[in-house]
Amino acid sequence: MYITGIGRTPFGKLPNTLTELAIKAAHVALTDADLEAKEIDCVYVSNFCAGPTQKQLHLNSLIVNALEIVGVPSIRIEAACASGGAALHQALTRLDEKKFILVIGLEKLTNDPQQAISGISMASHRDLDQANGLIFPAAYALIADVYMRKYNLTVDDLTSIAFKNHQNANLNHNAHFYNKTVTRDMITNSAIVASPLRLYDCSPLSDGSCALVLTKQKRNKRDVAVVASALRSGPLSLTQMADLTTFSSAVKAAKDAYAMADLSPKDIDLAAVHDCFTIAEAIAMEDLGFCSKGYAKNMIRKNQTSLKGRLPINTDGGLKADGHPIGATGLAQIFELVTQMRGEAGTRQVNNAKYGLSHNIGGTGGTAAVHILKKEMK
Amino acid sequence: MYITGIGRTPFGKLPNTLTELAIKAAHVALTDADLEAKEIDCVYVSNFCAGPTQKQLHLNSLIVNALEIVGVPSIRIEAACASGGAALHQALTRLDEKKFILVIGLEKLTNDPQQAISGISMASHRDLDQANGLIFPAAYALIADVYMRKYNLTVDDLTSIAFKNHQNANLNHNAHFYNKTVTRDMITNSAIVASPLRLYDCSPLSDGSCALVLTKQKRNKRDVAVVASALRSGPLSLTQMADLTTFSSAVKAAKDAYAMADLSPKDIDLAAVHDCFTIAEAIAMEDLGFCSKGYAKNMIRKNQTSLKGRLPINTDGGLKADGHPIGATGLAQIFELVTQMRGEAGTRQVNNAKYGLSHNIGGTGGTAAVHILKKEMK
Secondary structure, three states: OEEEEEEEOOOEOOOOOHHHHHHHHHHHHHHHHOOOHHHOOEEEEEOOOHHHHHOOOOHHHHHHHHOOOOOOOEEEEEEOEOHHHHHHHHHHOOOOOOOEEEEEEEEOOOOOHHHHHHHHHOOOOOOOOHHHOOOHHHHHHHHHHHHHHHHOOOHHHHHHHHHHHHHHHOOOOOOOOOOOOOOHHHHHOOOEEEOOEEHHHEOOOOEEEEEEEEEOOOOOOOOEEEEEEEEEEOOOOHHHOOOOOOOHHHHHHHHHHHHHHOOOHHHOOEEEOOOOEHHHHHHHHHHOOOOOOOOHHHHHHOOOOOOOOOOOEOOOOHHHHOOOOHHHHHHHHHHHHHHHHOOOOHHHOOOOOOEEEEEEEEOOOOEEEEEEEEOOOO | OEEEEEEEOOOEOOOOOHHHHHHHHHHHHHHHHOOOHHHOOEEEEEOOOHHHHHOOOOHHHHHHHHOOOOOOOEEEEEEOEOHHHHHHHHHHOOOOOOOEEEEEEEEOOOOOHHHHHHHHHOOOOOOOOHHHOOOHHHHHHHHHHHHHHHHOOOHHHHHHHHHHHHHHHOOOOOOOOOOOOOOHHHHHOOOEEEOOEEHHHEOOOOEEEEEEEEEOOOOOOOOEEEEEEEEEEOOOOHHHOOOOOOOHHHHHHHHHHHHHHOOOHHHOOEEEOOOOEHHHHHHHHHHOOOOOOOOHHHHHHOOOOOOOOOOOEOOOOHHHHOOOOHHHHHHHHHHHHHHHHHOOOHHHOOOOOOEEEEEEEEOOOOEEEEEEEEOOOO
16 A cells, blocks of 8 residues: 655645645645546545534535546545544555545634634533533643653653754744744743643644545555554543543554554654644653653653654654644645655655654544554665 | 444434433444444444534544443544445445444434534535525425426425325334324425425434444344445535436446446335435435436336335335434434344335345435345345
């Protein structure tokens, strides 16, 4: 199974409609794959909350109409912020029947931020979390608080994560925070959103779209192989979690993915992890086995996850600074891994990445999708 | 591929939460399959608009938590009113990897009818339809008007469809309109919703849930085989339709399904079609090839689609009278076909049905799913 085409829009506050975003990303991906839309056999659409925020459901139909390929089977997948990973997972299982599958993720959040915030809260448990005011910044603040006390992670470590991701985003012209200098002081002095998390610990509301073209057979040497695709569920509510410092869904999905690919965490050269809040990147590093539990801080302090480190993480800036147009996010992670593995990442290029891993989380771990990509040498 | 367990709640105005509805339907289906929840490998969730109406997305996680099978891969599918058919279609493609898949559809619409109506409109094109007030009763009224002029279908024919479906629902203790006598006079004298459609031409807002357990290998003689599963897309907006008297998605999906099963429309003994409005049942009969274009009226006038007719349609009462809890609807069609093919339909039992067909439509044909079931004789 291969990714043979990738395309995306910039992420940020964009003037475009959902339809326009979809067309842009799809056409870049199709051009990249040297295919015409009519050659696509099947379309998977990833979107989280266009119903509540844009008054538009039935996006599977909207998008085949926008691409002028009406008739083609098309399905929309929603799994909160893991919608992109879930859609890719689902699409990959259809490659035995279909020649070319387009997976397209999109979200529009900035035109009505209040509706967006209300929509995003629907990824949590309505009775157990939403009704108690446990919106995501609050939930992740509780997680951060428990984690930091237990494992001696400091505010300075969280700042390092944000700082690194903003630096990476400054090398990514598609990023929400491209061309924005963010200093450590700006991060540590930013407004408290939910203590200990400050504004710069939180990913933004972004608009954007990302598309991938999948194929069973390798077509050319720029194609990148998918060697593992795993999806797991976890507790929906924070109140259902036995341990706030780890996401069981991600641990299970990672274990599945390593087994499928016959790899261990040591084999991974590059990762895109779900840093919806800075604390989530630290937890992801441990859930994925990149270090032992509680030792993310060591990797952070040694700069091991920076572009020049031993395991670069979120080279595009991550959700934090590339942006988080929810339905597109899980696919944008793959876009970045493919870009890196093709050697097309320009000033943020990582050297010699053979295996790349993506980690896409819904809510506080209600869903997790993990994919492993491989650069084939010939 | 087999359906080895079925379960549903009654449809109607129910006091239950989404979680309660899911648990009820799932446990009936699991009991029917003689399985425990922990034996389920994968869960597909069909829901249309719990985001806008119940402020709850991420239902894939909600439901595995409710069933206490956290960890199991779970995905939510949305394709407007065809969500159930789309979820079943998707789940069937996973049976090579999974032993038992639970497909569960659910919707809650009656607790806030205004929100429900607003949510339902999101199945149409926001700019081309919603913005112009083209809500579904209006859209189907235009369709009915064009169809009736072109093919000389009468108001009396539409009344016959509603009357038959209400009669069938009166034999179905789970139906929204069970135990409600509906006469032809009540139908023809009911309030005009959008001319020519009156109140009794329209399906109701219902709450409800339906669950199916799928398995690759036949386990016992009550299992019913799935011999075709097809999904196609069509125009999302009424303004994108070349012909208002047919749904191209349904025609294509039916053609795919007959080819997969190596059957023709003549082989079908029993059908569950998407009668969101009475006119839709007439169009479905033609789109599925049960009669030539424009001749649904003949089948209707000869009572060929009644319980004792040559091709009983909507033996459970259909969307019209069994009810239309959107995410559950496409699965409830399968529930009825399986019940009939097992010979467990009681007073509404149809004789000797070998092949049953379900037809599930999203919006005005933006999505269509067609499935064909087979009763194996041994």
